[in-house]
Amino acid sequence: MIKTGTFTAVGSWSYTDVNKAVDLILENFKDLPSWPQLPKTSFYENMYVQYCEGLPCIKIDPENEKIYFDTSQDILQPIQQVYENYLTENYDYFKISEKYAKGLYNFKQKIEKKGKLPIVKGQTLGPVSLGLTLTDENKRLILYHEQIADAIVKTCVCKAVWQAEFLKEIADKVVIFIDEPYLVSFGSAYVNITREQIITMLNEIIDKLHELDVITGVHCCGSTDWSILMDTNIDIINFDAYLYSDSLMLYSEKIDDFLRRKKYLAWGIIPTSEDKIFSETPQSLYEKLFIKQDELVSKGVDKNNIIKQTIITPACGVGSLSEKAADRVIELLKEVSELYKKGLS
Numbered sequence: 512m513i514k515t516g517t518f519t520a521v522g523s524w525s526y527t528d529v530n531k532a533v534d535l536i537l538e539n540f541k542d543l544p545s546w547p548q549l550p551k552t553s554f555y556e557n558m559y560v561q562y563c564e565g566l567p568c569i570k571i572d573p574e575n576e577k578i579y580f581d582t583s584q585d586i587l588q589p590i591q592q593v594y595e596n597y598l599t600e601n602y603d604y605f606k607i608s609e610k611y612a613k614g615l616y617n618f619k620q621k622i623e624k625k626g627k628l629p630i631v632k633g634q635t636l637g638p639v640s641l642g643l644t645l646t647d648e649n650k651r652l653i654l655y656h657e658q659i660a661d662a663i664v665k666t667c668v669c670k671a672v673w674q675a676e677f678l679k680e681i682a683d684k685v686v687i688f689i690d691e692p693y694l695v696s697f698g699s700a701y702v703n704i705t706r707e708q709i710i711t712m713l714n715e716i717i718d719k720l721h722e723l724d725v726i727t728g729v730h731c732c733g734s735t736d737w738s739i740l741m742d743t744n745i746d747i748i749n750f751d752a753y754l755y756s757d758s759l760m761l762y763s764e765k766i767d768d769f770l771r772r773k774k775y776l777a778w779g780i781i782p783t784s785e786d787k788i789f790s791e792t793p794q795s796l797y798e799k800l801f802i803k804q805d806e807l808v809s810k811g812v813d814k815n816n817i818i819k820q821t822i823i824t825p826a827c828g829v830g831s832l833s834e835k836a837a838d839r840v841i842e843l844l845k846e847v848s849e850l851y852k853k854g855l856s
Contacts, residue, residue: 512630512684512726513775515855518823518848519543521730521749521779522634522690523558523830525837527551529613533621539841543686543822545632546618546678550830555611558690558828559644562636562670565605567593567662580659582647593662597669602676605669615677622681631682633674637729638667638712640693643702654704664712671716675725687720688728688749689713692827694740695733706739717744728777732827734758741765749777751826753787753796756803763810770816778803779826781843788836793846800851818855823848 519540524547526532532547550556554573563569567589568580596604609616615633622628642654642663654660671687678685696702697709717727721744728747729740734755740748741762748769750759756778759766770776780800782788804821808814823844829837 513686513822514542515819515821516823516848516851517542518844519632519686519777520545520547520844521732521825521828522688523548523550523828524614525551525830525832525834527834529617532614533617535838535841536618537621539845543630543632544618544628545634545686546612547614548612548634548828548830549614552613553610556613558636559641561607561611562641562667564608564611565593565596565666565670567659567666578645580645580647580653580656582649582656582659586658590658590662593665597665602669602673605666606673606677607670615674619677619681628682630684630686631678632686632688633678634688634690634730635667635671635674635716637689637691637716638664639704639709640691641667643693643696643704664715667712668716668719672719672723675720675723679723684724684726686726686728686747688730688747689716689745690730692730692732694731694735697735697739706736706742709739710743713740713743713745728775730777732779737762738765741769745774747775747777747822749822749824750779752778752780752800752803753782753826760806760810763807763812766807767812767816770813770820773820775820775822776817777822777824779824780847781823781825781840783825783827783829783832783840785832785836788832788839788843791843793843793850796843796847797850797854800847801854821851823851 524532536544554576560578568586570581571578645653675685720727726746729745730749732751737759780796804817825840829840
């Protein structure tokens, strides 16, 4: 379903005009367009705020740009609400409102006017990163609050399903990426979470999306234990190939098995730092990608599978960059993708 060399976005963009952002995506990302997160337009579009509707005991202070869980109140009733709506499959309870994601609604409206697309991509925040970023009123990481932690996972599941159904109205096929930047913290002395817990949490979301025939991906923009993701049921692993591809090379045997199961690697080969964006060229990035893929081949990974199951992305979201840099990222994505496809012919 996804053509080799297809390029797509990670999620966030630095544009402040929602119409401009969506128009640029629909004009340039023909093979796999994705709705834009626009964190510079509102605190509500911060990735840790954008997906918080429906979470139990959540408090948002937009004036001071703070978000936390208030566990000083009676927490049982809001947790019970999560489970009731989860069990009755009332996914609208967990929807992302337009106030929190203008790009999502603008994206859908524009596509509805033109007609259904073959495929679109969405993204959602994963429970590991949410739980290792947000805290309660006492600054305690919420993932360590046993009662709320499981409700967070159920909320993440329902939000992903709601979004998938929302996007199915405008596309024949839907791809949903789970953003998990905090997987880079796995193994740290400061993070008390096991690989089994991570796999279980992610599979709850992945398996539910698979029931809806949704293609699933996980994005992590740093170095992590990639075998964890390859032991989940995920279809696509999206990683920062510009800075952290060496960490992936340690798992060549796992990668070979992953690709033999018709999974994809999404190579984040387009840098997302201002200086590198303008110092690199499409040719230099294409060559870097080729070298990294050739290194995997030298480690025993089947070359044909690497080639057939390659997606090209930015290394991370570009929400913090200048608009000029964001424009350049789009340009680099298109040209590297073209070079990659030509290299296959």
